[in-house]
Amino acid sequence: MGELLTLNNRVSGITDSGNRDHNEDNCLMLKIDDAYLLAVADGLGGHAAGDIASGIAVMKLEEFFKEQYSNEMDNEQIKDLLRDCHERIHDAIIQASVGDKQGMGTTLVSAFVKNNRAIIANTGDSRSTVVAAGTKFKTKDHSMVQKLLDRGMIDDETARYHPMSHIVTHSMGNEFDVDLYETTIDEGEILVLSSDGLHDHVDKSVIVKSVTYQKPSEIVRYLYNEALVTTTDNVTIVVYKP
Template sequence: MEIIFFLINYFLNGENMDFKKIINKGLKKIFEFVESKEEGNHKIPTKLDIEEKNNIDNKYNIEIPEKPQNIEIPKIEPKLSEIKSTENINRNEIIFEENNAYGVSHKGNRENNEDYILIKKIKDIYILAVADGIGGHNAGDVASKMAVDILEEVITKNYNENLSIEEIKKLLKDAYNTAHNKIKENAIGDKEGMGTTLTTAIVKGDKCIIANCGDSRAYLIRDGEIVFRTKDHSLVQALIDEGHISEKEAMHHPMKNIITSALGLDEFKVDDYEWDLIDGDVLLMSSDGLHDYVEKETILKTVSSNNNSKDIVNELLKIALEKTKDNVSIIVYKKLTLKN
C-alpha cells in the first residue's frame, strides 16, 4: 500500500513531475512488489489485474515515503455465530429477489466469483448489499461472504422500527467495524491480505441510508438521470477529484483497480449517505464489473427502458458480460409508484 501513498502524495502536494511519468513509475513499482509478494516479503492490497504487467517495462528505483500511522478502529463485540464456509456454495450465479428488489452476482469472465450480494426484508426495512472480495487463492470470496454474513446478522439482531436515521447509520458502521475486525482476525495462512469492498443500502419508507467502503457503488436514478452516487475509495477517484482525469477516462485508466479503503485492510474507512426517495426512483447497486465496463449512458438507457427491477438487472448483466473482465454484481430496488 506504500505505493498508493507515494502516488497520492505526488498528486496532492503538487510535485513538479510529469503526470505520465508518475503513472508509469507507479505501475513499475507495483509490479516490483507483486513479484516480491511471491517470496513473502510484501502484500499489495489491490485488485490490479496481473495481466497488465505485460505493458510495463523493467524497473525504476523509487524512494517510498514513510507510511502514515494506521487509524485505530474501535472493536465492538456482539456475539456472532460461527462464520459460514463458502466451500459448498455455488458462486457462479447468485440470485436474490424480494418484492420490488432483485439482484444477481455472476462470475463473469473469471474462473471464480469473489463477489457476494444480499437482499433481505427485515421488519419495515430492506437491506441490500454488494461486496467485492480481494486477495489471492480463495481469500476474496471468503472475505466478501464473511462481510455480508456479519452485516446481515448484526442488522437482524439489533434493528428495531423505532431507530432514528442517525441510529441506523451507527448500526451500519458498527456492522462494518465488526466485519472488518473479523476479516482481519481470519486473514492468516493463504488468506493473508484478504479484504473486501462493501456497499450497503437500508431502505426505510422514503429514506435510503447508504454505507460505503471501497469501489462498489450505489446510484439513485430519477427520471433518467443520476441524482446521487457514492464516491469510490480509489486512486482514480482521487485523480478525478484533483481534475487530472475525467470519469470517462477513469474507466480505461491502467490503475483503475487500485482501491484505497477496504474491510480487512489497514486502510479502512466508511462513508455514509442519506437519500430521499420518491415514487419511481431506482436504486442501483453494483460491483466494478458493471460500472468499470458499461458506460453511464448505457446504464441509464437500460434503466429507463425497463419497468421492473428484474428486467433492469438481467439486461444490464447481459450487456456487462459482453464487455467485462471481472465478476459482475447488480442489485436494483425500484420504489413503486403508489396507485390511487
C-alpha cells in the same frame, strides 16, 4: 449466468463470475419488517481468499444488523448502526486472515431502505447509485482513480480505462474507512448497488436507460447482459425500485 433473485417484486439481484473463472463477489437482499437491507461485496486478493472475505462481509452484516436493529430507530441511529456494522466486519475479516487467507479483503456497500429513503454505508469501490432521468446520487469510490478525478487530473471517460482502476484505497481487512450517506428513491427512480464489474465497464447512459424497464428483475437482466459485453470482472447487481 448466475441465478437471478427477486424479493417482493421490489428488489432483484444477481452475482456472477462474469468473464472470469471464479466469482469473488457476494450480495445480500433481506427484508426486515417494512424495510430492506441490501449489500454488495467484492472480494480482494485473488488467491488470498477474496471470495471468503466478501462472504464474511455479507454474512456478518446480516448478523450484526439484526442484533441491534429496532423498528423505532431514526435515520441517524441507522447511520450509526451501519457504521458499527462496517467496523465490526473489518475486525472479523482481520481475525479470519490467517494462513493462506492472510491479506484478504473486500469492499462493502450496504443500504437500508425504508419508506423509499436509503441510508447507505460504503467501504471500497463497490457503488450505490440512484438513477432517474440521469444520475441523481452516487457514492464516492475509495479508489486511486477517484483521487485522480477529485484532483481534476483525469475525466470520467479516462477513468473507465485507467490502468490503476483496480487499486482500492480502503477496504475491509486492510486500510479501513467508511462513508455514510442519506438519499431518497422516488417514483420512477431506482437504487442500484453494484460491484465494479458493472459500473467500471459500462457507460453511465446504459445505467440511466435501465430505468425504462418496469420490473427490478428486468433491470438487473438488462444491466448484466450489457456488462458481459465489455467487463473483465465479476458482476454483481442489486436493484431496488419503489
